[in-house]
Amino acid sequence: MASTETPDPAGFKLPDPEVVGRSMADIAERSQRLVAEWLKRQSPSGGSSGGSSDPLNIGSAFLEMTTRMMTNPVGLVHAQLGFWQDYLTLWQNTAKRMMGLEAPAVIDAPSTDRRFKDDAWRDNEVFDFVKQSYLLSARYVQDVVKQVDGMDPKTAQKVDFYSRQFIDAMSPSNFVLTNPEVLRKTAETGGENLLKGLSNLLGDLERGKGKLHIKMTDMDAFRMGENIAVSPGKVIFQNDLMQLIQYDPTTPDVLKRPLLIAPPWINKFYILDLRPKNSLVRWAVSQGHTVFMISWVNPDEKLAEKGFEDYMNEGYLAALDAIEQATGEREVNAIGYCLGGTLLGSTLAYMAAKRDDRIKSATFFVSMLDFAEAGELGVFIDEEQLKALEEKMNQRGYLEGSEMATTFNMLRANDLIWSFVVNNYLLGNDPFPFDLLYWNADSTRMPARMHSFYLRKMYQENLLKDPGGISLNGVPIDLGKIKVPAYFLSTREDHIAPWRSTYRGTQLLGGPKRFVLAASGHIAGVVNPPEGGKYSHWINPDLPPTAEDWLAGATEIAGSWWPDWHRWISALAPAKVPARTPGDGKLRPLEDAPGSYVAVRLV
Numbered sequence: 001m002a003s004t005e006t007p008d009p010a011g012f013k014l015p016d017p018e019v020v021g022r023s024m025a026d027i028a029e030r031s032q033r034l035v036a037e038w039l040k041r042q043s044p045s046g047g048s049s050g051g052s053s054d055p056l057n058i059g060s061a062f063l064e065m066t067t068r069m070m071t072n073p074v075g076l077v078h079a080q081l082g083f084w085q086d087y088l089t090l091w092q093n094t095a096k097r098m099m100g101l102e103a104p105a106v107i108d109a110p111s112t113d114r115r116f117k118d119d120a121w122r123d124n125e126v127f128d129f130v131k132q133s134y135l136l137s138a139r140y141v142q143d144v145v146k147q148v149d150g151m152d153p154k155t156a157q158k159v160d161f162y163s164r165q166f167i168d169a170m171s172p173s174n175f176v177l178t179n180p181e182v183l184r185k186t187a188e189t190g191g192e193n194l195l196k197g198l199s200n201l202l203g204d205l206e207r208g209k210g211k212l213h214i215k216m217t218d219m220d221a222f223r224m225g226e227n228i229a230v231s232p233g234k235v236i237f238q239n240d241l242m243q244l245i246q247y248d249p250t251t252p253d254v255l256k257r258p259l260l261i262a263p264p265w266i267n268k269f270y271i272l273d274l275r276p277k278n279s280l281v282r283w284a285v286s287q288g289h290t291v292f293m294i295s296w297v298n299p300d301e302k303l304a305e306k307g308f309e310d311y312m313n314e315g316y317l318a319a320l321d322a323i324e325q326a327t328g329e330r331e332v333n334a335i336g337y338c339l340g341g342t343l344l345g346s347t348l349a350y351m352a353a354k355r356d357d358r359i360k361s362a363t364f365f366v367s368m369l370d371f372a373e374a375g376e377l378g379v380f381i382d383e384e385q386l387k388a389l390e391e392k393m394n395q396r397g398y399l400e401g402s403e404m405a406t407t408f409n410m411l412r413a414n415d416l417i418w419s420f421v422v423n424n425y426l427l428g429n430d431p432f433p434f435d436l437l438y439w440n441a442d443s444t445r446m447p448a449r450m451h452s453f454y455l456r457k458m459y460q461e462n463l464l465k466d467p468g469g470i471s472l473n474g475v476p477i478d479l480g481k482i483k484v485p486a487y488f489l490s491t492r493e494d495h496i497a498p499w500r501s502t503y504r505g506t507q508l509l510g511g512p513k514r515f516v517l518a519a520s521g522h523i524a525g526v527v528n529p530p531e532g533g534k535y536s537h538w539i540n541p542d543l544p545p546t547a548e549d550w551l552a553g554a555t556e557i558a559g560s561w562w563p564d565w566h567r568w569i570s571a572l573a574p575a576k577v578p579a580r581t582p583g584d585g586k587l588r589p590l591e592d593a594p595g596s597y598v599a600v601r602l603v
Contacts, residue, residue, distance in 0.1 A: 061158045075147045083140040090132050097125045107135045115173040115414060120180035127180050130172045138167045154382060161379045168413045173422060182426045196428030213402060214420045216441055221433035224599050228435050229270035231281045234582035234589035237322035241306060241314040243595040244322050245293040249579035250285050256575040258323050259289040260332050262315060264339035265296035266404060268442055268598050271523060274435045278529050287566050290580050292323055298600040299447045304397030306447040308454055309472040316347045320358050326585040333361045333569055338497060341367020349477035361572050363487040365526050366497040369479060370465040370504035371458050375495060376411055381459040393448035401443030401602045411495045443602055465508055483511040487568055489561060491518045491525030503547040513543060514568060515550065518561050530560040537561040
């Protein structure tokens, strides 16, 4: 049927009534189904659970802030006067611009703020006024919050965090009528973008069964083992908690000492093997390492009672036994990434107490051993929130992966939430295929017992750093007893494991240590291959008591930190042997890499 669409005199495209009718009928049917599903899930009392109406404990935090603010109103008055003065200047400057005169911006967004990248935010007087009004208001709110004296530090952090969440949500870029790019596309398509966006929204609600699961990338564009996680190898061992992958060699000779990598079980291992060009696995194999990777299971309610020490027993310790069977080698170099590094430190302390010396070197990727400065994740750790979380976990046996993913996304809300709201729902675009975002959306569950132990003993009580503060298998552990050489890799813009916190680990271990700081964040700073040369890193052989002193004496080096790490680790044990192929030893291959555990998806 030929389109009847014609542009009206104002430049708006009139949509095809038949297309609109079909779209609205589809939207109505899907909406009705979603509401019915939501009602079905509710308890007889009208709520989904009997927990607190404020499980995040936000209300009490803001009540304390308001109470303290009112006891000293002088600062508030000064902030208001400054805000209104800036606002008056903005009005005057906007009036000048409307008369064709030049006028400087009162406030402007950083060049890195992609919300205001459209030229209209700068060139159009109205949108420039809207943008600057928002930025002035945002600055005012943040200034007021930060100037309140006498609050408990944890409460102050929570108020600051949720104030920024509110500020981000209220950005004019998030609304149809105040986003020039959205208005332009609405005019060009006759509103079809908004219909498509509503369909996208309903699709995300359907995928989440009534909960909003924002689609960040084309989830059908990637296939495990075909275009991501493609490094060849074999699963040579498995138990309830993990599969152990041994990768095929690419060099005739390899370092005698194998390399064991343990990623965090909060995410899947293939962040280290996304594509050949940025795969740490591929690169390490090409440097002559026999690489073994732990691929953690995506647990369900049957594994609810698996604890932190089970991840040690069935993770690192079981892998060490398997590697010896596969290669005949007792000595191993080990890498732990994030939570995998926290487990590595705990395991090494346990092994020191048991006089087990099989791990000969330890590399910690963005890993915390001292949780005193845990960054913004600490906002989610207080007694009220932990009790609410434990109640949910005990009902199901695990922490749902989507809940963990939402927490991490909130730490970078503009990039990982609101940018997709604008793109998918307001502009009506389909998300772009992006392997990193596919991995980010491939969330995992946490066993209830393990996760409760981790949050309480590490984040809330910070006991790992204390000698005897934590016991594993009934054995009190002490990080100071760890004497093996250790390499700490941290990233300067890490929002999950702040580098000043990870640096504290260098002061806890007893052996020789090296600390390297990479540019960028928790993922991009780690996955930074030499061929890309994208981010620099800082080195300093000295390890003064504070991170600030270390940085003051550090030297910036262009490019990836990977070669620095390889020089360090290969110098510890340079002996080589003929390359080992999976299956050469006593363990028969079970299946091809990347294995079946990693393929289990939640959505």
